[in-house]
Amino acid sequence: MGINVLSLFDGISCGQIALEKAEIDVDNYYASEIDKYAIQITQSNYPKTIQLGDVRQIKIENLPKIDLLMGGSPCQGFSLAGNKLNFEDDRSKLFFEFVRLLRTLKPKYFLLENVNMRKEWQDIITKYLGVKPVKINSGLVSAQNRIRLYWTNIPIKEICSNNIFIKDILEESVEDKFFIKGDVQYENPDFELNKNNICNPLKDKSNKGWHFEQNVYTISSKTRSLKAGGGSGNIPKILINKKIRKLTPLECERLQTIPDNYSSSVSNSQRYKVLGNGWTIKIIKQILSSVFIGEKKDE
Numbered sequence: 001m002g003i004n005v006l007s008l009f010d011g012i013s014c015g016q017i018a019l020e021k022a023e024i025d026v027d028n029y030y031a032s033e034i035d036k037y038a039i040q041i042t043q044s045n046y047p048k049t050i051q052l053g054d055v056r057q058i059k060i061e062n063l064p065k066i067d068l069l070m071g072g073s074p075c076q077g078f079s080l081a082g083n084k085l086n087f088e089d090d091r092s093k094l095f096f097e098f099v100r101l102l103r104t105l106k107p108k109y110f111l112l113e114n115v116n117m118r119k120e121w122q123d124i125i126t127k128y129l130g131v132k133p134v135k136i137n138s139g140l141v142s143a144q145n146r147i148r149l150y151w152t153n154i155p156i157k158e159i160c161s162n163n164i165f166i167k168d169i170l171e172e173s174v175e176d177k178f179f180i181k182g183d184v185q186y187e188n189p190d191f192e193l194n195k196n197n198i199c200n201p202l203k204d205k206s207n208k209g210w211h212f213e214q215n216v217y218t219i220s221s222k223t224r225s226l227k228a229g230g231g232s233g234n235i236p237k238i239l240i241n242k243k244i245r246k247l248t249p250l251e252c253e254r255l256q257t258i259p260d261n262y263s264s265s266v267s268n269s270q271r272y273k274v275l276g277n278g279w280t281i282k283i284i285k286q287i288l289s290s291v292f293i294g295e296k297k298d299e
Contacts, residue, residue, distance in 0.1 A: 002027035004064050006105065008055050008071030008098055009033065012263060012274045013042040014256070015070050016049065018284035030066075032058060037270040038277075044265040055097045066105045068288075072113040072279060073098055099128045111152040111287065113279060125151060138280035139222050143169045144236075144255045146225035146280060150287065157290045159283065166238055167219040169254035179245040180237070216244055223247070226255050228276035235272055249275065257282040 002025035007015045010031035019026055029046065032055040033039050042049050052058050073095045102110055112129065126132050129151045138146035140161035150156065216237045217223050223236035235246040236255075249271035250260055256278050263271040 003067035004028045005068045006030045006063065006066045006101065007032065008101065009073055009094070010042065011038050011277050013046055013049060014258065014279035014281055015284060016046050017258065017281050018288055021281060021285045022289040024288060028064065030063065035274070037266045038274045041263050041265055041274060045262060055094060058101065060104050063105070066107045068109045069102055069105060069107040070111040071098055095125065109154055111150065111154060114149050116147045116149060122149065136283055138283055141282040142255055142257050142280055144223045144226055152287065154287055155290055156287055159286055165220055165222055166217060169251055170219065171248055171250060174245065174248060178248055179243055223255065226252055226276045228273055234276060256280050
């Protein structure tokens with residue numbers, strides 16, 4: 001006997017991957033998503049997914065008893081790295097759709113993921129959900145430092161960690177198009193690393209604006225958090241053999257511990273975007289496993 005799952009802001013259905021990895025049987029997986037590329041990826045991998053569209057249009061009378069409600073509501077209004085917006089941001093208001101469905105469906109379990117944010121915003125979410133967030137860095141299980149907050153009534157055990165770095169997720173052969181062209185200059189021509197194990201390019205001789213470039217990471221380190229969006233500035237850059245290149249979409253899948261080529265049914269620019277919006281599978285798997293495995297043993 002499996003469970004019924006409702007995933008809000010489902011994206012590319014990372015929750016469904018985590019459930020499968022945790023060997024949790026699912027009878028029905030309902031997904032609320034509006035991005036056509038994310039939906040395309042989901043349906044390519046999980047064709048039985050029941051797509052519900054806009055979260056604001058979900059009618060509870062059309063659903064069976066939901067055992068698990070989960071989601072990662074849009075975070076652009078909360079992010080400490082963003083415009084310092086809050087619950088007045090239209091995207092952040094979608095959080096209250098999670099609250100609406102949580103209160104009306106009354107699932108046995110729920111899980112909400114979001115970015116690291118101001119304490120006063122955390123407290124508002126905590127007030128509505130009735131549980132305090134647990135802060136977890138994806139760097140425990142992947143080659144990126146990605147701090148996220150998890151509100152859940154599932155007891156979270158200690159996350160099993162491993163030592164994995166950029167060098168462990170690289171493709172053996174990469175096309176030239178992923179390398180940065182130009183004669184790049186550095187703060188230190190010998191590529192000496194700063195305290196965070198990164199080097200910083202200044203600009204190239206053709207003045208293409210390298211002084212605006214973000215950090216470039218050595219392969220013995222972890223990258224910053226993968227960001228949503230297909231623009232060049234949102235894709236982590238690495239230094240390898242004294243050349244700079246951006247990570248490939250497959251390598252970004254590995255940053256999120258998503259199966260290789262899971263997102264390959266859409267263009268590279270769309271892959272970067274949806275992967276940045278996704279979850280780190282190994283984190284979600286460990287959270288879900290801690291309850292459902294114990295529950296199976298008690299049956």
